[in-house]
Amino acid sequence: MYKGSVLSTGFNTPTAPPISTEVRCAVRFPLELPVQVELDGKNLKAVTCNLSSSGILMTTSVAVPVGTVMHFVLTMPSHVLGCAEDVLVRCTGRVVRCKAESTSFLTAVTLDEYNFQTNESYEH
Numbered sequence: 412m413y414k415g416s417v418l419s420t421g422f423n424t425p426t427a428p429p430i431s432t433e434v435r436c437a438v439r440f441p442l443e444l445p446v447q448v449e450l451d452g453k454n455l456k457a458v459t460c461n462l463s464s465s466g467i468l469m470t471t472s473v474a475v476p477v478g479t480v481m482h483f484v485l486t487m488p489s490h491v492l493g494c495a496e497d498v499l500v501r502c503t504g505r506v507v508r509c510k511a512e513s514t515s516f517l518t519a520v521t522l523d524e525y526n527f528q529t530n531e532s533y534e535h
Contacts, residue, residue, distance in 0.1 A: 437463035442491065448483040450475065457518070459485065466522055467504070470515040479506045481520055499528040 439461045446457040446469055460468040475481065480503065487498045504520040 437465040439463045439468075444485050444487070446483050446485045448481060450479070450481060457483070460517070464522070466507075467502070467520050469518050469520070470512070471509075471518045472515055474511065474516050475506045475509050475518050477506050477509060480504070480523075481506060483520075496529055501526050501528065 440463065441461045442459055444459045444462075446459055446467075448455040448457050448471065450473075455472060457469040457471045460470060462468070483502050483504075485500050485502070487500055489495060489497050492498060502520075502522055502525040504522045504524075506518055507521050508517075508519040510517045
């Protein structure tokens with residue numbers, strides 16, 4: 412719906428609705444995977460909502476301020492990747508959005524760095 416504004420001419424002129432500036436540069440995949448988050452020296456558990464090569468949306472139990480650097484680990488199941496074994500993904504990213512939900516927080520993280528490890532190169 413447009414909002415009217417009065418100009419000095421006295422005519423009611425519509426004001427354009429806000430334009431979204433969000434730009435996504437990677438395909439997002441809706442996956443719910445457990446995440447181990449290290450934040451301020453504490454280990455927190457989270458769950459992914461969706462992920463891409465450039466970012467992850469996850470639910471967290473605490474609010475994480477925008478700009479916070481997060482280190483976290485998730486395991487990509489072999490059936491999702493189409494390979495013989497699960498792959499551990501170690502990530503570093505920055506929080507770009509955190510929104511309160513009823514019992515948790517939706518936390519969006521842009522990925523700055525990530526690396527993959529197979530079962531042979533890490534301990535459970």
